[in-house]
Amino acid sequence: MSNTNPPETATVDQRPGETPPPEVPPHLRGGKRRDGKQSGCMPWALGFAVLFAMFLVWKLPSFKAQAELGSAYAARVGCSCRYVEGRSLESCQTDFEPGMEMVSLSEDAATRTITGSVPLLASRSARYAGASGCLINPAN
Numbered sequence: 001m002s003n004t005n006p007p008e009t010a011t012v013d014q015r016p017g018e019t020p021p022p023e024v025p026p027h028l029r030g031g032k033r034r035d036g037k038q039s040g041c042m043p044w045a046l047g048f049a050v051l052f053a054m055f056l057v058w059k060l061p062s063f064k065a066q067a068e069l070g071s072a073y074a075a076r077v078g079c080s081c082r083y084v085e086g087r088s089l090e091s092c093q094t095d096f097e098p099g100m101e102m103v104s105l106s107e108d109a110a111t112r113t114i115t116g117s118v119p120l121l122a123s124r125s126a127r128y129a130g131a132s133g134c135l136i137n138p139a140n
Contacts, residue, residue: 074116
């Protein structure tokens with residue numbers, strides 16, 4: 001009986017003395033997955049989009065109400081500043097409260113009306129009424 005091991009056979013890709021390349025796990029090999037699961041960021045992006053849409057539907061009435069209030073306030077303050085104090089419309093915008101950066105003012109000099117608006121959400125006007133000061137026009 002002999003205690004010697006049989007000699008190792010060398011393969012074409014591997015030479016004697018070299019280590020074999022590491023095996024690549026199946027999920028990293030590329031190609032199509034066969035287990036039916038989706039991968040990548042598309043499910044996450046879709047889920048985030050659905051949650052964001054639900055948030056907008058839930059909060060849109062609140063956003064619109066705040067925009068309506070802010071535009072009415074801006075119109076009233078802008079009208080008083082422009083026609084009672086006699087300042088320019090640009091200087092009147094410095095009187096806004098913090099957080100009103102999206103509200104813009106426009107003027108109709110013929111009717112002495114100042115309009116405050118928040119893009120795509122709300123727009124309100126106030127007109128100068130002489131001794132009564134500035135009055136906010138009713139909402140349409």
